[in-house]
Amino acid sequence: MSENNRIWYLMARNIFGEASAEEKEALQKYLSEDPAIQQQYSILLQTLQKKDQPVMQNGQLDKNVAKIIRKASLQSNKPQKSAKKRPILYWMSAAAAVFLLCLGAWWFLSGNETIITPPAQKPVLTAKNGNRNQMILPDGSKFG
Numbered sequence: 525m526s527e528n529n530r531i532w533y534l535m536a537r538n539i540f541g542e543a544s545a546e547e548k549e550a551l552q553k554y555l556s557e558d559p560a561i562q563q564q565y566s567i568l569l570q571t572l573q574k575k576d577q578p579v580m581q582n583g584q585l586d587k588n589v590a591k592i593i594r595k596a597s598l599q600s601n602k603p604q605k606s607a608k609k610r611p612i613l614y615w616m617s618a619a620a621a622v623f624l625l626c627l628g629a630w631w632f633l634s635g636n637e638t639i640i641t642p643p644a645q646k647p648v649l650t651a652k653n654g655n656r657n658q659m660i661l662p663d664g665s666k667f668g
Contacts (some may be wrong), residue, residue, distance in 0.1 A: 535565055540574055 534551040537543040537570065555562045659667045 531561060535568060539569065 526668060531551075531554050534543065534547050534554070537547055538551050551565075661667055
């Protein structure tokens with residue numbers, strides 16, 4: 525444990541009345557050596573104490589711990605509302621996936637094929653040696 529963590533540990537144990545005599549002596553040593561630590565300790569005491577009374581005495585601390593445990597057990601016994609919605613959501617998403625899969629299979633297997641037409645062939649004008657042929661193009665002009 526680092527020295528800084530040890531100081532805070534000793535402060536907490538002393539404030540809540542759990543410190544042994546050795547721990548109290550060690551804390552007093554730290555407080556007398558460093559005024560900044562003494563200031564932090566006094567601020568901590570002022571924050572946690574009301575009119576010279578500790579925030580929690582041993583009986584009060586046990587009551588608070590029991591209250592926290594009781595609340596935790598009550599919350600764990602309550603049914604969670606979101607737990608019921610999740611299976612419905614999973615089933616609906618699974619049904620939608622199956623529906624889309626069936627729809628795709630039906631479209632693929634139904635013979636809904638696109639007719640692919642071969643590209644139009646360009647007419648070829650051939651003439652034997654010595655013959656003159658003439659061809660009329662779609663725009664009305666003559667070729668040849």
